[in-house]
Amino acid sequence: GQNIDQPTEMTATEGAIVQINCTYQTSGFNGLFWYQQHAGEAPTFLSYNVLDGLEEKGRFSSFLSRSKGYSYLLLKELQMKDSASYLCAGLDSNYQLIWGAGTKLIIKP
Amino acid sequence: DVKVTQSSRYLVKRTGEKVFLECVQDMDHENMFWYRQDPGLGLRLIYFSYDVKMKEKGDIPEGYSVSREKKERFSLILESASTNQTSMYLCASSLRQRENTGELFFGEGSRLTVL
Numbered sequence: 551g552q553n554i555d556q557p558t559e560m561t562a563t564e565g566a567i568v569q570i571n572c573t574y575q576t577s578g579f580n581g582l583f584w585y586q587q588h589a590g591e592a593p594t595f596l597s598y599n600v601l602d603g604l605e606e607k608g609r610f611s612s613f614l615s616r617s618k619g620y621s622y623l624l625l626k627e628l629q630m631k632d633s634a635s636y637l638c639a640g641l642d643s644n645y646q647l648i649w650g651a652g653t654k655l656i657i658k659p
Numbered sequence: 660d661v662k663v664t665q666s667s668r669y670l671v672k673r674t675g676e677k678v679f680l681e682c683v684q685d686m687d688h689e690n691m692f693w694y695r696q697d698p699g700l701g702l703r704l705i706y707f708s709y710d711v712k713m714k715e716k717g718d719i720p721e722g723y724s725v726s727r728e729k730k731e732r733f734s735l736i737l738e739s740a741s742t743n744q745t746s747m748y749l750c751a752s753s754l755r756q757r758e759n760t761g762e763l764f765f766g767e768g769s770r771l772t773v774l
Contacts, residue, residue, distance in 0.1 A: 554701060585763075592663070592749070592765035637702070647763075649701030 552576045554650035556638050561656045562628055570623045570636050570653045578643020582621045584612055585637040587652065593637055596623065625655075633657045662686070665750050665766035672773050678737040680769050682750030689755035691733035692763070693717075693725060696747040705748075708733055709755065740773045747771075 553575045562568040574582065581600035585593040599605060599614035599621065611624040625632055638650040666681035684691065690709055694702040694717075704717030706725040714725050722744060726734045733752075737744055748769045753761040 558699075583762075590767075592767045593763075594765070595762040598762070639702075646704070647702075649703075651699055651701050 552642060552648045554638055554640055554648050556650040556653045559654045561658060564628055564630060564657055564659050566628050567626050568628060572621045572638035572650060574619050574640040576640045576642040576648055579616060580641040580645055582614055583639040584623045587635045587637060628657050630657050663750055663752055663764050663766040665769045667769050670769060670771045672740050674741060674773060676740050678740050680735040680748055682733045682766055683731050684752040686752060686764065688752035690753045692751040693735045694749045696749055742773050745771060745773045
């Protein structure tokens, strides 16, 4: 079966760095997405990786290893507004998205 | 500013009632989707549409139907609401890019409670 695994909840300190991991098992692979969802709000797109390596976008970076079925989202210089759920989604061979349950990130002062 | 608008943020309905959830996007996107989001589960695709009057079943279409009469509007219909359809419903749209690798734009969700 197809599956996306990510931790349920993580806690980090304001100003620090946090890495949210995501492992995937999909029938074929056509890329991996990360979305951010603040409580009570719409998910918003953060990144899309289809090739191995790290892609940096300001304070946020996303990494992909296709051989390991693994991705992570790296958040630097954490701010209180980064408290949100982070959703990982893999695109399978039929170009359908398989979603993880999301990681709730709690930022403490 | 691009926008996906869902008609109702909160609804309370009784078992057996017919429920309409409306979604409108102003980005001229070809693709539109309906998901439900439940605690501890990933987003689950109910139906999607790649064009006007076109619809495809997602992973959990049972108990739902959809309508896409105009490009900008995608409606989700619960013919006879049941308590297990209590959930957050999210509408999304995207450009028809090559092989569906386009970014999804989501509405803010409609939280439905069925009593």
